[in-house]
Amino acid sequence: MKPIMIMDHCCYTKSGIINQIGKIKSRDIILDISSTNTLGDLFKNITPRIVVINEDIINENIPCLNEIKKIISEHVDVLFVIFVTSFNLRYQELVLLDDNVIICSKEIDTLTLNALFSSNFFSTPVADNICKFILSPKERMLVSLWMAGMNTSDISKALSICSKTVSTHKGNIKKKLRTHNMQVIYNVMRMSKLLLLTP
CATH class of the missing domain: 1.10.10.10 (Winged helix-like DNA-binding domain superfamily/Winged helix DNA-binding domain)
Incomplete structure (x- = not known):
């Protein structure tokens, strides 16, 4: 199975994801991604199935953001999940921004989180109910x-x-x-x- 990469400085988020998706072996989760350079280097050798990125990393600097945008556009077969920490806590929707970009709150429920990290997310009932933010x-x-x-x-x-x-x-x-x-x-x-x- 292709690995999951987690780019988040928060150790609670990392451990929470690992606890919720306990079926995934630890060797299939790559945690220590401290920069977009590290992320870019990993992509040279590994193609993950999911990359989780905390919005705080995106907000830190423009070069980081540009590198993430480039990686997203070059790897359309990889699902990028952006945890938005500034969402109202009651907002539980998954929002599909593009074919391979989903944004959501860190407060999503367990059922949604498990579906999101499943090997066939787009075949789940959760995916059928996703918000598609496609605007004219x-x-x-x-x-x-x-x-x-x-x-x-x-x-x-x-x-x-x-x-x-x-x-x-x-x-x-x-x-x-x-x-x-x-x-x-x-x-x-x-x-x-x-x-x-x-x-």
Whole structure:
């Protein structure tokens, strides 16, 4: 079985993952990934099935982020799971940003975590219920303005669309993420812009 790589400075996260996925032998989990250089070097010799990355590592510096984006785009057969620590604790959804990028809270439940680390995640009922954050170009422009603090009227003027259409788009975005929590929407959009080569 291909290994799981965990890039997270938090020892509690590492031990929590290991405890939850106890069926995976320790030799199939690579923990000591301290930098993107280490991650890039590992990819030269090993192709993992899953790479777990804490969002704090992504936020640390631009070179690190650029290297992670490059690795994600070059390894479409590897699932990248980004643990977002800034999510509201009650938000339990898995959000598919791209075919191989999922973001979620560290607070996800045991059933979801086990499905996520299974060898056939995309065949599980959990995967069938995943939030797909796929936005149209107009929705992307709208959500950027919305996250910048613009109200419905200002967005309507900026995009030359009526206020009702703005409200409809906002409702669609909330439905896609299954939340009305603005902090969650903001963080999903932020991670999408950070991680994807073509946001």
